[in-house]
Amino acid sequence: MNELESLSWSEDQIDALTEIMNMGIGVAASSLSEMVGEEVILNIPKIRLVSRHDISQELSTQCPEGMSYVFQDFSGTVHGRSALLFPIQKSFNLVKALLGNIEIDDELTEMEQEALSEVGNVILNACIATLVNNLALEIEVEIPQYVRGGAVSVLLEGDTQLDHSQTNLFCAVNFSTRESGIEGYVMFLLELPSVKTLKNSLEEYLENIMSL
Amino acid sequence: MTLGVKQTQKLVSWTNIIDAVIDKSEFGGIVLNGAQRVLIWNQKMASYSGICREMALGRRMVSLFDDNLPARFINSIDQALNLGMSSVLSYKFHGQTLRLTNSDGGPLLFTIYIKPLSLPNSVRYCLIEIHNMTNVEARERRLKKITEERKESETRLRLLTDNLPAVIHQVSVSEDGKKEVTFLNKGVEQLLAEEYGILCKDPDFLKRYILPDDRQKFDDVLADVMDNTLERDIIVRVNLNQNSLKWIHVFLRGRKNDRGSVIIDGLYLDITFVKIGEEELRRLATTDSLTGIFNRRHLLEIAERDFAAAHRYETPLSVLLIDIDHFKYVNDQFGHDIGDTVLKKFSILTQDILRQCDIFGRLGGEEFVIVLPQTPSSGAFFVAEKVRKLIENADWAITDLKVTISIGLAQSLPSDHDISDVLKRADLAVYKAKDAGRNQTFIYSD
Known part of the structure; x- marks a missing residue:
């Protein structure tokens, strides 16, 4: 049994994390709606806690051609990497859905990539902000970067400042938009000390709620 | 604490340098303090917004831009100062609401980064970078146009060549001798009665069909064309599946490209009818x-x-x-x-x-x-x-x-x-x- 599993997350903790992500995705949806001037609906996310290795395998099998992703690194009381991932083709669909009927061939222009970065930024920031707000974390988040069609393993193991020897928490939020049927993943990659911090913060958060 | 004269001078000169650096930077730069008031407003920012530094310093963004500041912009500044979060705002989403102008008076195509600046004494500022993407966009649009035009002309070329009663064949030979078919038109199916998909995989397909008697001659010409990058032509006979014989006039041209590969352009014309005519004429004459x-x-x-x-x-x-x-x-x-x-x-x-x-x-x-x-x-x-x-x-x-x-x-x-x-x-x-x-x-x- 590795250390991640030995941390034994309670159902309450998972519920609390789901609730926070839920709020985040809700904020993201309304921000996106405001940006594009029409309603954007993001479905209620499902949360899983998995090891980096497992999700790397899973996504490689699911999307052998690689995925497009927007990622933002963060550091502070917890540090790690947050990312929004889509199967390559779906990332065009998202840009199309949000920007209207623009002509997109198999390459996104830099401007379109920036637009996609912003979409990722809105969703990721909303999730991070609710986490930070509710769990009283102190972090600083870098600007988002967009990578098209990269191997997922690069995102998960590439140039992160994370210690590879330790098991990392991977928290995957599976969300989708209702109309265009775009599915994506939000994930957080944290190394073990950060996972412990996050878990402690969740415990405090739960105690606060109970004591109300 | 009071600063000595020397220290004050030092500080002033540093401030001057920082001002100069931020003025020279390739983006419109703004720094806001914790109370969201403008501390730094560089020259590019002044030119993009039409608001000069003196007017901007000490003001809040909302008051500078009246009501034209997108909600996400305000929100991002908030998140940077209070939560330490970075944001990116793209022209595609915010160009309509945040009107900035280019040096030529046209709309500025921008990407905006809003970043927290955390200083050691736990004071947090907000840095706003407004990057001019006009040239990037123009370059990409030009590239896109070129790509489209090339695709179109390729399609046109294909249409033309595929219906041509001739074979156009281009092979690239790299320095290590690796051959690759870079062009072959559909006309080859008619010439050799074989599927295009099979032929286009083999750079030396023609040789397989040439009669043994003519093969040496063909090899010599090909070697000459490749080694000396010149133009030559040769008439060879090819044997097809049904034992029918065809005469082919082969025009070959060798040339070197920038990467050191030799490109061989080939034009193959079926001259069987000409040959039959010649034979007939000879027969008639004799x-x-x-x-x-x-x-x-x-x-x-x-x-x-x-x-x-x-x-x-x-x-x-x-x-x-x-x-x-x-x-x-x-x-x-x-x-x-x-x-x-x-x-x-x-x-x-x-x-x-x-x-x-x-x-x-x-x-x-x-x-x-x-x-x-x-x-x-x-x-x-x-x-x-x-x-x-x-x-x-x-x-x-x-x-x-x-x-x-x-x-x-x-x-x-x-x-x-x-x-x-x-x-x-x-x-x-x-x-x-x-x-x-x-x-x-x-x-x-x-």
């Missing part, structure tokens, strides 16, 4: 139209060549001059059609018993010549008699028709100048044969 054997001109030409060879090597050469007996009577009695049939059948029967090296042709009318190289008169007499008896005993399938021939035989002599000397003697011998009652062979003698 054969007698009625009998299909050599005509007078060609007969004499070849006979002359053989005579010269015999003369030089001092080998015997004999000539048989054949005249069909009473041919005028055949024509008059049985009609010209039957006369023609006799000439044709005589030719076929005679041709069949001759050797490959013997020359057989029609001199005109009912006169024929057989030239027998390497044959003395004794041997020639044997051949003459064989022909004579064959004709005498032939079944002409026409009642009462009997055909015989008279043959005059002459052998070349060292004193002869050309073939006509021999023919003259053979002619005299024919007269003798006729005088002696026809249907016989006469050897010329003085």
Whole structure:
């Protein structure tokens, strides 16, 4: 049994994390709606806690051609990497859905990539902000970067400042938009000390709620 | 704490440098303090917004931009200062609400980064970078246009070439000798009766079809074209599946590209019809139209060549001059059609018993010549008699028709100048044969 599993997350903790992500995705949806001037609906996310290795395998099998992703690194009381991932083709669909009927061939222009970065930024920031707000974390988040069609393993193991020897928490939020049927993943990659911090913060958060 | 004069000077000069640096930076730069008031407003920012530094310093963004600041912009500043979060705002989403202008007065295509600046004394500022993407956008649009145009012209080229009755073939040979097909049109299917998908995988497909006799010649030309990057052409014969033969005129050009590879441009034209036409013309020029054997001109030409060879090597050469007996009577009695049939059948029967090296042709009318190289008169007499008896005993399938021939035989002599000397003697011998009652062979003698 590795250390991640030995941390034994309670159902309450998972519920609390789901609730926070839920709020985040809700904020993201309304921000996106405001940006594009029409309603954007993001479905209620499902949360899983998995090891980096497992999700790397899973996504490689699911999307052998690689995925497009927007990622933002963060550091502070917890540090790690947050990312929004889509199967390559779906990332065009998202840009199309949000920007209207623009002509997109198999390459996104830099401007379109920036637009996609912003979409990722809105969703990721909303999730991070609710986490930070509710769990009283102190972090600083870098600007988002967009990578098209990269191997997922690069995102998960590439140039992160994370210690590879330790098991990392991977928290995957599976969300989708209702109309265009775009599915994506939000994930957080944290190394073990950060996972412990996050878990402690969740415990405090739960105690606060109970004591109300 | 009060600063000494020196320290103050130091600080002032640092501030000046920082101001200069941020003015020189490639983006519109703004720094806000914790209370969201402008601390730094660089020159680019002034030019993008039309708000000068003096006006901007100490003001809040909302008051500077009235109500035109997107909610996400305000929110992002908030998140940067309070939560330490970075944001990116793209023109695609916010160009309509946040109107900034370019140096040429047109709308500024921007990407905005809003970042927290955390300082050691736990004070947090907010840095806003407004990057000008106008050139990037223009470059990409240009690139996109070029790509589209190229695609279109490729499609056009394809359409043209695929319907062309010729093969255009381009092969690139890298420095390590690796060959790759870089272009091949569909016309190749028609030329070689093979699927395009199979042919386009093999850079050397043509060689597989070339007849073994022509392969060496083709290899030499190809090597020359590749080594010396020049243009050459060659006609080769190819063998197709159904054992049908085609003539192909191959034009090859070798040239070097920037990366050191040799590019071979090939144009293959099917010239089978031309070749067949040429063959037909040659046949028409050399054969007698009625009998299909050599005509007078060609007969004499070849006979002359053989005579010269015999003369030089001092080998015997004999000539048989054949005249069909009473041919005028055949024509008059049985009609010209039957006369023609006799000439044709005589030719076929005679041709069949001759050797490959013997020359057989029609001199005109009912006169024929057989030239027998390497044959003395004794041997020639044997051949003459064989022909004579064959004709005498032939079944002409026409009642009462009997055909015989008279043959005059002459052998070349060292004193002869050309073939006509021999023919003259053979002619005299024919007269003798006729005088002696026809249907016989006469050897010329003085």
